[in-house]
Each structure stands twice: as C-alpha cells, then as structure tokens.
Amino acid sequence: MRYRGVIKVLFCGCFLLQGCYSYKVLEHKADEDIQSGKAYRFILKQGKQWDVLVEEVMNDTIIAKTRNATLVKFPIIEIAEIKRKRLSPFKMIGLGAVFTAGAVMIFNDDKEAVSQVIDR
Numbered sequence: 001m002r003y004r005g006v007i008k009v010l011f012c013g014c015f016l017l018q019g020c021y022s023y024k025v026l027e028h029k030a031d032e033d034i035q036s037g038k039a040y041r042f043i044l045k046q047g048k049q050w051d052v053l054v055e056e057v058m059n060d061t062i063i064a065k066t067r068n069a070t071l072v073k074f075p076i077i078e079i080a081e082i083k084r085k086r087l088s089p090f091k092m093i094g095l096g097a098v099f100t101a102g103a104v105m106i107f108n109d110d111k112e113a114v115s116q117v118i119d120r
Helices: 004-016 089-119
Strands: 021-025 039-044 049-057 061-065 071-075 079-087
Touching: 039 061, 049 071
Parallel strands: none
Antiparallel strands: 021 079, 039 049, 039 079, 049 061, 061 071
16 A cells, blocks of 8 residues: 555556647648658548658648658648647646656655665
8 A cells, every 4th residue: 555656646647658749739630730851640531540650742732751761642632730849948847847756756655665674
C-alpha cells in the first residue's frame, strides 16, 4: 500500500506517454499552408487516414512519403481534412512533471522504509 501514490502518478504518466505530439487541423487546404518536409495526417473522403511526410506540393496534387517510405500522390480534391503534426509543449511539461513527482515519491518512500528498518 506504500506505493499507492506512485501508482497514481505513473497511471497519469501513461496518458502522457501517448506522445508529445498533437495534430492541428488546417482551416483550408491552400498550397501555402502545406510545407515540404513537414509531417501531416491526411483524412481522405473515403475515410482512410494517412500519416505522411510531405515531399512536394503541386497545383492539384501532394506527393508524400508514408511510414514505410513509399511515395504516394494525393489529389487535393480527395482529401477531406489535413492535420499538421505539432510538438505539444503542454504534454512535454506534463510528462516531465509526472516523472519528477514519481521519482520524488519513490525516493521519499525508500527513505521511510530505510528509517523504519533502522528504528527496529
């Protein structure tokens, strides 16, 4: 039962471990909004979702590299929604805070356990 607080903190950390990135929806699919070399999530009109790294943006097509390094051409009219992958500072700060709190709790519990053994 000593580690109940630590378990709670680590449980919270599990939610933050889902990644330090989040996706922001682009309001419109204009060429200037989509940049080469950036990571995006394309949601096609058929419902399929692709996580890609954009290689080139042309007038009506986006050429992007998928996770398995395959180049795919996406016609812009087939894309229902585009989300840009962004580093989330709140998740990074939260993750650091959770791990710090967990380490402090473990350290304090270990100190108490040592002092109980010495007091015997």
